[in-house]
Each structure stands twice: as C-alpha cells, then as structure tokens.
Amino acid sequence: MLRHLIIRLSLLLAVTILSFGGVRPAIAAQDMTSGWTDEDFASVRLISAQTGLNGSDMLRLGLEFELQPDWKIYWRSAGDAGFPPQLDWTGSENLGDAQILWPAPHRFSIFGLETFGYKNHIILPIDVVIPDPRKDVSINLDVDYLVCSDICIPANANFKLDVPASVATGPDTGASTASNQAHQIEKFVSRVPLRGDDLPVSVTSITVDKASDQPVMRLGIKGLDKAGVSVDDILIESDGRAGFGTPSPVKSGSASANDIRYFDLAVFGLNNDQSLDSTDLTVTVIAGPLSVEQSVTVGTVNTADSTSPTATATMAEAEVMTGTSIWLIAVFALLGGLILNVMPCVLPVLSIKVMSVINVREQDIKQVRYGFLASAAGIVTSFWLIAAILVGIKLAGGSIGWGIQFQQPLFLTVMTIILALFALNMWGLFEINGPSELGNVANDAISNQENRGRHLSGHFLTGMFATLLATPCSAPFLGTAIGFALAGSIVDIFLIFTLLGIGLALPYLAIAIQPRVAHLLPKPGRWMNVVKGVLGLALVGTAVWLLGILSVQVGLGGAIAVGLGLVIGGLFVWARSRTQNLRPRFAFTGLALAGFLIALFAPGFAKPPSQTTSNQNAGILEWQAFAPETIGTLVAEGKTVLVDVTAEWCVTCQVNKKLVLETTEVANALRNDNIVLMQADWTRPDQKIADYLASYGRFGIPFNAVFGPGAPDGILLSELLRVDAVLGALQTAGGNTTSDIVRNTQ
Incomplete structure (x- = not known):
C-alpha cells in the first residue's frame, strides 16, 4: 500500500529536515588550528x-x-566583577595590531551583581x-x-600557529584560501553589534534624572518597529564607576x-555631587x-524625532502593550x-489535495471528518517541525528564514524522489504486494482499522508533505508574522507558526465541520483515470522544477x-507492473530501488558551481x-x-x-x-x-525595497508586488528626477 511507503519516506524526510545542513560536496579546504588546550572547565584553541x-x-x-555547563567567560566590559580575556602576541613574527570583534554578550545577574559574558560555545573573532x-x-x-x-x-593558554604567505588555489587544485573554520568564525562575526551611520536601530536621546532617590537614565531608541524587533537588553559602558540596571519600557502614546x-x-554608584551630564558613553x-x-x-536629545514621555510604565502596563502587539x-x-x-x-500540491477530496467521495461522514482533521493535524505538525528546526538553528547561531530548507541539496533530492513516487502511484504503476495470504491479512487489518476511523496516517502525512512543498512561497501578512516570530523568543516562534499552520489548514477544517460537501462531487468512474494522469504530470513537472533548483546547488x-x-x-x-511472476517482480523491485538510491546519493558526489548562479543577466532587465x-x-x-532579493526556489x-x-x-x-x-540571489x-x-526584520523572501533621494531609508514593498505600488515607490524615492520618467511610462 502507498501509505506504508509514505511512512518510510516521511521518516527519511524527517531526518533530512532535521539535518538541515544538507549534503554538501566536499571542498578542498584545510584545517587551520592550533589544537585544543583542555582544562576541566573549558577547552580553548586558536583558529x-x-x-x-x-x-x-x-x-x-x-x-x-x-x-x-554553567561556566562562563567575560565580555570586554565584564560588569560588576570579572575581566575579559587578555591577549599577548609577544614572540609572533610578521604580525601587527590585533583587534577583537566582540559578539553581543549575555547578561548574568546573581546576588545583585550584573556581569556580561558568554556561556557554552563562543568564538571571539580577531582581525590582525x-x-x-x-x-x-x-x-x-x-x-x-x-x-x-x-x-x-x-x-592561561599558549598557542602557536603558522600561516603561509601563499597557497595554491583555483579550479585546478580545488583549494581555497578559506579554511574549514572560516564559516564558524563568520557566524560569530555576524553577532558583532553594527556600528557607523544609518543604523537600522539607533539611540536618539539619552538623559539622566537625579530628582528621585534612585537616579534613572532614559534612552530613546528609534527604528524598532520598522526593523520588526524588540529590545532584549541595553548595555552601557562608561569610563566612570557608575553601574546601570536592566532596561524597562516606558509608556508613551506618541513614542x-x-x-x-x-x-x-x-543608575548605581553615583555620589551626591556626581553628574553624568555631558559624559560620553558607549551604548x-x-x-x-x-x-x-x-x-x-x-x-543629547534629537528634538526632531523625540517627544519624551514622562510616565514610567508599570510591569503590568508593559505586558498589556506587548500583548496587544502579539494579538495583532x-x-x-x-x-x-x-x-x-x-x-x-501551492499549485504543485494541487494534485494531492484534489485526489484526497475525490477519494473520500464514497466514504461515510465520520471517515470524511476524521480524514480532513488528520490532514489539518499534519499541516500544523509540519509547522511545528519547521519551527523546532529554526529554533535549533537560531540557538546554534545560524541564519534562519522562511523556506531556507530549499537551499539544502538533500532536502531537494528527497522531495524530488517523493514527488516521483507520488506520480507513479497516481498513474497506477506503484503498489506493494506480498504473498497473497499475507497481503489479504494485511489488507483486512487495514480495512478494519479504516472502518473504525483509526488508520489516518495517510491523511496526516499528506498534510505534512503539502506544507513542506508549499514553503517557498510568501503571502501578504505572512512576512510580517514570520519576521516578528523569528526576531522574537522561542515562545513567539512556536505561537506564530502554530497560527500559520491553523490558517493554512482552515479549508480542511471547514470540510471537517461540513463533511457532506465532499459528497457533492461526482461518483468515481473512468474519468478519474484521466484526472490521475493529468495530476501525475503536474507532479512530474514539480519534480523537474526542483531539479532545476538542485542544479544551482550541486551543478x-x-x-x-x-x-x-x-x-x-x-x-x-x-x-514490475507489467508482469505477475514473482521472481521478475522481485528483481525489478531491487533494480527500481537501486535507481532511487542513485538519485538520493548522486548530489554527494557532484561538484557544485564555483559560485552562486545569478539571475542578474536573466530576463529583460539588467541587474x-x-x-x-x-x-x-x-x-x-x-x-x-x-533592491530585489530572490531565489530560484521562491515561486512568489x-x-x-x-x-x-x-x-x-x-x-x-x-x-x-x-x-x-x-539583485541578490538567495538560491544558495x-x-x-x-x-x-x-536588518529589516525580514527572514524570508521575496524582499523588494526602493531607495532614493526622496527615501534614503528605503521604501519596503509588499511580498506580492503591484504595478502601481512599484511605480509609486520609484516616484516617491526618486523625487523630481524619477517622477517625469514614471509619468512618461503610464
């Protein structure tokens, strides 16, 4: 039965998604490390x-x-106790100034002391x-x-490492100047706070009020809503002895x-005659x-941007403000x-949806209801699975986003194989039969379970599969919700992804509430063979599309x-379907399995393109x-x-x-x-x-923005573009220069 194969393939798919790193062809990079120096509480090395x-x-x-576990080292400003790592390069040759790039730290509060540092695994990038x-x-x-x-x-630890002046690189050697540790270092470079002008989030004002017994510093921070993020912590560094507590939000209708x-x-540690006015701080x-x-x-106060509030929000008020945002x-x-x-x-999964409706035409009301409820449960479970994987990647310091599993060759390969098997089944070529007595016993057992409404795995797995194949798309409201979730806490991610799953499953839930709708369909007959043939071709077309995306990943x-x-x-x-003899059927089954295994493992032996395939010269526009x-x-x-951020796998x-x-x-x-x-190509x-x-609070694509003299900070466009919206953004951003151009095209 097909459902047994689906169960096995789903287990393989789960392993595939959980790996999420995909199978990547080996690259001739080298380890560049000093080796570990081990202590009971830590292991350290230079890479x-x-x-x-x-x-x-x-x-x-x-x-x-x-x-x-439970051990930590300290940030450049340790806080109330501790000190950061101290580096001594004495004895090095051909080495100049070295600068540590400090990733954003965590706050540790214990016994009234506030310290800042890192736990578990940390790489301090160093530019020399x-x-x-x-x-x-x-x-x-x-x-x-x-x-x-x-x-x-x-x-204390001492490290020695030699880096040659030159190494052979290029297509002939397959070697690169990037070591095996380069990617790990860059993951932590991405956590280093941004500096400079035109930051997506910036401090617009900073004042200190000493009128009460407890001095309070108030900061105005601009850009949080636009970036789609919320403040987790604010760290203040000064040359003085003052200390600073944790940030609490201030209520203001105009803010x-x-x-x-x-x-x-x-603010702690200030003497009665001490003031922080005109003090330079690092925030x-x-x-x-x-x-x-x-x-x-x-x-300093940026009067053009700020209307400083006067009332401090209580914790309850802050929770109400946050709750309102979450409900929206x-x-x-x-x-x-x-x-x-x-x-x-969703068009590629139309075949599965159509056949699921046709197949329940002759079932009783209870079976129809249970079947569609199982499909809805499969959809929601898929969203939970995606959320869990994204949380794991986020905690590990990786990049997360909507639909990024389509960047992974193993995921694409497994999905292509599953689509091919679905197509073969749709054409009536694929089924699993054992000896007649065993087959009859199994079929009777399954039929008995179906009559009791318990054997719902096929419907459940269909819902899961449909969700996974639909994720390369974005939609209105979807980008906002996902941006909020992925920039928030673990609870936010699971809450939002659960609601996304419920939204996608609403049509299934509607039929489960009114299952008699399925009985309005025509009775099964010969016309179903034609429908199955057409839908099978649609699945094959989807498989070919996935192979096109795979070619960008692995060549x-x-x-x-x-x-x-x-x-x-x-x-x-x-x-196999053309013969009834047991021996040839067994041989053909083995050969078919060998073909699918070739498909599964082929990407691991392929040589990927030297660089990401670009869309810049495709189409009628020059990017x-x-x-x-x-x-x-x-x-x-x-x-x-x-700016257009796109990908081959992004249907939208x-x-x-x-x-x-x-x-x-x-x-x-x-x-x-x-x-x-x-144009930025995110296919890989x-x-x-x-x-x-x-930086814009977005974690999925499409992403389109227009910048110009009239909009230097950019105008973000909707996931689904409209002609008038694009032309309007060009006109607004370009000012007088672009206005005439846009009018001439209309």
Whole structure:
C-alpha cells in the first residue's frame, strides 16, 4: 500500500529536515588550528579563517572556547566583577595590531551583581594587520582568561600557529584560501553589534534624572518597529564607576507614532555631587538577532524625532502593550496562512489535495471528518517541525528564514524522489504486494482499522508533505508574522507558526465541520483515470522544477544524475507492473530501488558551481551584483536603487518578476539611466543576504525595497508586488528626477 511507503519516506524526510545542513560536496579546504588546550572547565584553541595570505594585509583569526555547563567567560566590559580575556602576541613574527570583534554578550545577574559574558560555545573573532603580505606569519599567542561558575578560576593558554604567505588555489587544485573554520568564525562575526551611520536601530536621546532617590537614565531608541524587533537588553559602558540596571519600557502614546521607544535604566554608584551630564558613553542595544553599538553623550536629545514621555510604565502596563502587539501579529499569522492556500507555490500540491477530496467521495461522514482533521493535524505538525528546526538553528547561531530548507541539496533530492513516487502511484504503476495470504491479512487489518476511523496516517502525512512543498512561497501578512516570530523568543516562534499552520489548514477544517460537501462531487468512474494522469504530470513537472533548483546547488551534472536515477527507478517500476511472476517482480523491485538510491546519493558526489548562479543577466532587465554598502553612495549621487532579493526556489519571486517587474510599463521605467537595479540571489545560503534581510526584520523572501533621494531609508514593498505600488515607490524615492520618467511610462 502507498501509505506504508509514505511512512518510510516521511521518516527519511524527517531526518533530512532535521539535518538541515544538507549534503554538501566536499571542498578542498584545510584545517587551520592550533589544537585544543583542555582544562576541566573549558577547552580553548586558536583558529584561522585563511589557509594563506595570498597578498592580503589582514588576517582573521578566532579564539574558540568550549565551556563546560554553567561556566562562563567575560565580555570586554565584564560588569560588576570579572575581566575579559587578555591577549599577548609577544614572540609572533610578521604580525601587527590585533583587534577583537566582540559578539553581543549575555547578561548574568546573581546576588545583585550584573556581569556580561558568554556561556557554552563562543568564538571571539580577531582581525590582525599583516605588515608584509609577502612573508609567512608565525603566531605565538598567550591568553589569560577568567572562567567562572560557583567559583572563579584564572587560566592561561599558549598557542602557536603558522600561516603561509601563499597557497595554491583555483579550479585546478580545488583549494581555497578559506579554511574549514572560516564559516564558524563568520557566524560569530555576524553577532558583532553594527556600528557607523544609518543604523537600522539607533539611540536618539539619552538623559539622566537625579530628582528621585534612585537616579534613572532614559534612552530613546528609534527604528524598532520598522526593523520588526524588540529590545532584549541595553548595555552601557562608561569610563566612570557608575553601574546601570536592566532596561524597562516606558509608556508613551506618541513614542510609537514616531517609531521611537523609551527605556529606563537605574543608575548605581553615583555620589551626591556626581553628574553624568555631558559624559560620553558607549551604548549597545541587543534586539533579537540585531544588535547595534553607538557612542553617545548624556544630555543629547534629537528634538526632531523625540517627544519624551514622562510616565514610567508599570510591569503590568508593559505586558498589556506587548500583548496587544502579539494579538495583532496573531491575526496576521492566521490571515497569512489562509492566503497561502491560493498562492502560486501551492499549485504543485494541487494534485494531492484534489485526489484526497475525490477519494473520500464514497466514504461515510465520520471517515470524511476524521480524514480532513488528520490532514489539518499534519499541516500544523509540519509547522511545528519547521519551527523546532529554526529554533535549533537560531540557538546554534545560524541564519534562519522562511523556506531556507530549499537551499539544502538533500532536502531537494528527497522531495524530488517523493514527488516521483507520488506520480507513479497516481498513474497506477506503484503498489506493494506480498504473498497473497499475507497481503489479504494485511489488507483486512487495514480495512478494519479504516472502518473504525483509526488508520489516518495517510491523511496526516499528506498534510505534512503539502506544507513542506508549499514553503517557498510568501503571502501578504505572512512576512510580517514570520519576521516578528523569528526576531522574537522561542515562545513567539512556536505561537506564530502554530497560527500559520491553523490558517493554512482552515479549508480542511471547514470540510471537517461540513463533511457532506465532499459528497457533492461526482461518483468515481473512468474519468478519474484521466484526472490521475493529468495530476501525475503536474507532479512530474514539480519534480523537474526542483531539479532545476538542485542544479544551482550541486551543478547541472548532479541534477542530471538525480533525474537519471529517477527515470531508471520509474522504468523498472513500470516493468514490475507489467508482469505477475514473482521472481521478475522481485528483481525489478531491487533494480527500481537501486535507481532511487542513485538519485538520493548522486548530489554527494557532484561538484557544485564555483559560485552562486545569478539571475542578474536573466530576463529583460539588467541587474547589478548585490552590494548594499554602495546604496548610500548611489543615493547621494541622486540615483534611485531598487533592491530585489530572490531565489530560484521562491515561486512568489518568479511571479513578481513575470507579472510586475518585467511588464512593459514597469520595465520601461526601470531601464532609465537614473535607476540602479540591484539583485541578490538567495538560491544558495549566503550570510551577507541573510544579515541584510535580518536588518529589516525580514527572514524570508521575496524582499523588494526602493531607495532614493526622496527615501534614503528605503521604501519596503509588499511580498506580492503591484504595478502601481512599484511605480509609486520609484516616484516617491526618486523625487523630481524619477517622477517625469514614471509619468512618461503610464
């Protein structure tokens, strides 16, 4: 029976998704590490992101700590106790100034003391200047660090590491200057607070009130709503002896209207005659995956942006404000999940949905209800599974986003195999039969369970499969809800993803409430064979589409190998269906299984493209490479910039391109010399793109934004583009320069 195969494949699929790293072809990178120095409470080593200098005058290193449970080391400003790691490079050769890039820390509160640092696993990235890139680097590093749990223990470690001036690289050698440790170091670089101008979140005012017994510092922070994040912590560093408490939100009706929110922090350690006015401070704001660092002066107020509130919110008031926001996002999540049912990405699973309705035509009311309830449960369970995986990746420091499983070759391969098996079953070629007596016993047992309404695994797994295949799509309200969830806590993620699942499952729940609707369908007959044939072709088309995405991940050769394996498996399944003799059927079954195994393991032996396949030269528009750091300069030159983050697996992105961006009206406007088209291809994992999306509180695509003299901070467009919305954004962002161009195209 097909359902038995589905169960086995679902187990394989679960393993695939839980791995989520996919099967990646081996790259000829090297380990660049000093080896571990082990203590009872910690293991430490020095690692390098580069296997050789190859002309670079900078070298990125990492000081990696593996701490035992409940032990911690300290941030650059330890707080009320402790001290950060101290580095001594004496004895090193061809090594200049070294700077530690400090990732955002955690706050530890115990016995009234506030300290800041890291637990479990941490890599401190270190950028080192190389005086002469033509010479080898010899590193001799002595590290003094303090590690604390119930007690504190000072420790020391010494590391030696040599980095050659040059290594052979290129297609012929398959080698790269990036070491096996480069990706791990960059994961922690992404946690380093952002600095500079035009930060997505910024401090607009900072004042201190000493009128009461307990001095209070009040900070105005702008951009939280726009970035879709909420403050987790605010850390204050000063040259004085003052200490600062945890931030508490301040109630203000006008604050959120200006996208400015206020927070109070208690100030400790000030003498009666001591003042913080005009004191220079370093403020680090930690808001989910986003953190920023600014140098500010106490007493400064940006009057153009702030309307300072006077009333401090109680904890109950703060909870009400948060609750209101969560309820609004909850409504968005339900609507987003419901709208997802009519999005283009759901078309590939139409075959499964149609056949599930047709097959229940002859069942009684109770079986119909139980079947659709099981499908709805499968949908919600899939969303829980996705949420759990994203939480795991987030806790591990990885990049998370909606639909990013389509960046993984193993996930794509398994989904393609499952689609092929569904198509073969739809055509009547695939079934599992044993000896007649055993088969009759099994069928009788299953039929007995079905009559009792207990054997619902097929409906449940169909709901799970439909959800997983529908995730490369976005929809109105969906992006807002997911952005809120992924930037929030673990509870937020599971709450929002549960509501998204319920929204997607609402049509199934509606039929479960009124199961007699299924009996309005025509009775099964020969017409079903035609329907099954057409729907089987739709599934094959979806499999081909997934192979196209897979070719971007592992190369055209790997995708062709997967396709050939599926064709071989399908041919032997067809041959098996043409004979009734037990021995040939057994042989054909083994050969078909071999074909599917070839398809499963082929990506592991494929050589991926040297770089991510780009859409920049595809279609009728000419796109530039993604370089967000140049947007400010282009806008200053009077240019209008349209940013498009897309991917081959993003169905909504392709629909936006065909139905909006490449229409005559919009394309003519975009071809103007004053407009710069910048495209980021997220088909394969790219930390730069993931960080860019996170800076706007977005964790999925499509993402489109327009920047220009009239909108230097950017105008974010909806997930589903409209012609008038794109032209309107171009006109607003471009000011007078672009207005005439847009009018001429209309």
